[in-house]
Amino acid sequence: MSSTLLEVTRAGHEEVERLERLIVKELQNDPTNNKDRLFQSHRVRNMIDTITATTEKLVEIYEDKDSARKDEIAALGGQTATGTNVFSAFYDRLKEIREYHRRHPAARVVDANEEHEVLLKEEPPIEFSGEEAFGRYLDLHELYNQYINSKFGEPIEYSAYLDLFSQPQRIPRKMKSSRKYREYVENLLEYLIYFFQRTEPLQDLDRMFSKVEMEFEEQWENGSIEGWGVESQENGHVPEHTVIDLDYYSTVEELMKVAPEKLKEALAALGLKTGGTIQQRAGRLFLTKDTPLEKLDKKHFAKGSRGSEQNGVAAAPHAVSNLKEIALMEAKIIKLCDSLEETIARTKDNVVKKQALTYEEIEAEREEEETQADSESDDDEQQIYNPLKLPMGWDGKPIPYWLYKLHGLGQEFKCEICGNYSYWGRRAFERHFKEWRHQHGMRCLGIPNTKNFNEITSIEEAKDLWKKIQERQGVNKWRPDLEEEYEDREGNIYNRRTYTDLQRQGLI
Incomplete structure (x- = not known):
């Protein structure tokens, strides 16, 4: 009761x-x-x-x-x-x-x-990918692809990335103010936290991060964080918030040679307008070399980038706060990597070993591990070992590697009309033009999904082709008032409009 x-x-x-x-x-x-x-x-x-x-x-x-x-x-x-x-x-x-x-x-x-x-006696549900193998290894392939395909990364092997991802301080500071880098750091921290919670559930993560934040605040004030040293802020402007060091440029013409995207990023970091020609952007950015932000004219600032009483100072604190958040996330990543040092080392050893093996040896090793696992638990409790991440077949097991290569399932096709959806393999790509996702995208564009638009995945290309088809149909369209012919009693030939007018006037 x-x-x-x-x-x-x-x-x-x-x-x-x-x-x-x-x-x-x-x-x-x-x-x-x-x-x-x-x-x-x-x-x-x-x-x-x-x-x-x-x-x-x-x-x-x-x-x-x-x-x-x-x-x-x-x-x-x-x-x-x-x-x-x-x-x-x-x-x-x-x-x-x-x-x-x-x-x-x-x-x-x-x-x-x-x-x-x-x-x-219960077995709690714990989600691990085949690569993670019950927490013995890390699975950082998605983050690795994000790293090598970015401006702040470099094309390196996966095994080398396993040494680099735990050392964010090695990335140049000027690269860390971009939105792509922030997304990368957020995704990396989110994955490490999720992995740590699954492998070390008894650890107090909140207490660990609380200690990291206390040490970080003290080091940030002293400027002693590696890779984030406080730079001089002469003339009131904040050079570390831009991705361009203006000290290397003496004229606007020299600054114009910088890539337009970098100019936009540098202007956005300072809260200035990013529009206009390259010369206007370069001139606007060059003003900040010798003029403090608070003394710049209001017309140079983007709308909403500062308060009504401040004159160009609000953009800098916002940039400082953004960089401080990134630096704090890096500190948490380093702490988690220290705690997962043994797991990272095992992951690297496993990757290096598999890179040296042929596919047949990988299959033999997989069979051996499955045999050892059978002695520990029942077959239905074992997780499918799929190191090459092959698609699953009808029997719930990975398809053969030769079939994977034959159908080109490692080749990715993206369709902008389908919302940048990815299709793996040529066959799936060709088939999707008749499926509901592509048909829905074409209906949203107001374009009929005919054979003329096969192999077209870009929205702009589809619109241009539809416009040309409409123009061609307009030229070839049958116009009876101009093209239908009539003959009078004397054998003269007229179109329908002319014949009707002459007949109305009584001339024929």
Whole structure:
């Protein structure tokens, strides 16, 4: 019976004590392999979360903001509005208990120990990719592709990237103010946090990051963070927030030779307008070399880049805040990489070993690992080993490698009309022109999905072709008033419009 507030309190304390005993019992067992260790850690983590939630409810009850607990204790003592009657309160409670058992004749005492023993045998659902192999390795392929295809990255091997991703301080500071770099750092930090929570559920990540933030604030103020040293801010402008060092340029003409995109990024970082010709952009940026931002004319600033009372100063604090957030994310990445140092080393060794193997050797190694895994658990509990990330076949297993190469499934085709959706393999690409996604995109453009538009994936190309088709149809269209011919009694030939006019005037 947990209908009363005191009974809920008693049950809450009992639940906390029972879970604490289960945690002690669980941690006394020594796991035999990495998989069992992960399951044990996640079971303990789930029990700790349950204890935390139950304790928070108990705290709310003891705070007694609505005085419900106080009233219930008073009612147990027989205190009523007319006075104190202990016997009346006792018999009322006895009546309530009897009524409960009358309504629930089959009620029995549940053995809580048997119920909670099941917790020690369950296998919590933990999502790992085939590459991660229950937390033994990292899977950074998507981040690796984002790195090598960016301006701040470089074309390197995946094994070399495993050494670089944990050292963001090696990337030049002038590259870190771009939006692409911020997205890369956010994605990397998000993945590492998710991986760390799956592999080390008993670690207190919040406490770890709290310590990192305290050390970061102190180092940021002192300018002692590696790769983020405080540079001189002469004349009131902030050169570190731009991707262009104006000290290397003495005239606007020299600055015009810089790529237009870099000029736009530098202007946007300072809150200045990014439009106009290359000469106008270069001239606007060159003004900041010798003139402080607060002294620049208001016309040079983008709309909403500063307050009504400030004159060009608001863009700089915004840029400082943006770079500070990036630097803090880098500090968290470095801390997580230090904690995952052993996993990173194992990942690199595994990648190097597989790069030296042929496909046949990889298959042989996979079969050997599957044989070893069968001795640890049942076949239906094993995760499919797919190091080459081949598509799955009808039987739920990766298709053969020769079939993967034959159909060119490693070749990616993107269709802008389908919303930049990717199609893998030539066959899937050709087939998608008749599928609903492409047809819907063509309808949104107001263009009929005919054979004339096969192999066209660009929206602009489709619009241009449709315009040409419409123009050609307009030239070849049958116009009866001009092209339908009539002959009079004398053998003269006229079009329909002329013949009708002459006939109306009585000339024929």
